[in-house]
Amino acid sequence: MRPKAQLYSILVVDIEKFGRRANPVQLWLREQLYGIVRAAFTESSIDWSGGPEPSDRGDGFFWLLPGSVDRTDLTGRFVEVLDQRLRAHARTSSEEGALRLRVALHQGDVAGDAHGWAGEELNTACRLVDIPPLRTALASAPRAGLALAVSGEWHRHVVRHDDPSVASRTFRCVTFDAKEIHGAHAWIRVPGYDAPPGVSATRPAPGAPSRDAAPGAAPAGREDRRADHPGAPGSGPFAGAHFDRVGQVFGGDQIVHGGQTFQWGSGPEETAGRGEGKAEAS
Structure with missing residues (x-):
């Protein structure tokens, strides 16, 4: 029987500069990561129990969250609490034990089988956490615990509605290519910054809006x-x-x-x- 896909909110996290640490430090960082994320879920009232356990990626994981999880809470309160806990970790750790994250949020159908999970939207989320503008934003924000990227679709459904907890005005749009993805748009935010540092914002090109283009966005290269x-x-x-x-x-x-x-x-x-x-x- 063909595995049936289900709609999930997709959270992907990667540890910055993970591969540069010694093996014992990597194992310790992974333990810290899972503990901090679960604590941030609890503090922000995110109930993940209705979905599968996180899937490990070595230097991070992806977590498929059920439809009952409020996406505004996930984008706003959860991200803020996660950043606060990561910054608290930084105050008591050395450079070798630093734990800073690239975080991506997307949504879509994902199917599971006996071996794991697959689906176009899961691929997109995993590509999103590795895009160069997100890496640059985190590297350029020394006082932040994380840098967040959301897909154009996530921005359209969640961020642009201006819920105060989401800090929508601090997001900036970037265009990216990643393997099978060409000309897609993501929106980046760094908690604690009015705009993500080191990021040159773009707008969807005129006449060729992608499926994730923001409604009403100005054409590329044209200011309002x-x-x-x-x-x-x-x-x-x-x-x-x-x-x-x-x-x-x-x-x-x-x-x-x-x-x-x-x-x-x-x-x-x-x-x-x-x-x-x-x-x-x-």
Whole structure:
């Protein structure tokens, strides 16, 4: 019989610089990791008992959490408590015993068999915890215990709704490729920082939103230039509009013959395309 997939919230954690430690230290760090994560679950009222036990990955694990787990609590309260416990660990450990984490959150169908777990969404979550921008964010944040990456889908369903516990304004969007994944988007946050350090934020490309693109996101490379005064670049009633019907009248004093693009502002970008049509006084 084909294994049936179930919908899970997927938590993946990896220990930073794990492979650089001696074997006895690695074993000790793994023991500390499991204890700290379970304690953070308990303190943040995350009940994982309805799902499977975590699956070990050597330098971390993935944990499939049942649908009964509140994703807002997982993104907000749990991440904050986990960061606090990791920082407490740092205050009493040497550099050799440092325990800092890359953390990823995703969701989707995962199927299990006698040998373990498999599924596209599980692959995505495991790729997400290793993306270079997440590594850079943690390496650039010495006072943090962890750096968090959530998938575009997780951001769309959980983060963007502005629950105060989630600190949604501190997330930044990045684009990444990882093996079979191309042009995907993730959102990164580092607790204790207004924005993840060392991360250059991006936006989904225009005309080709991926399945995880944030709704309403500005096109890549284009800043939001809306302003409170009508003469600002990118503002005005016809900014960016293109009119191509002969004989259109605007304000009763202008007739357009041919196409004409209207832009507000005086810079090169704003004046481009002005000459596409001819205007005559009515």
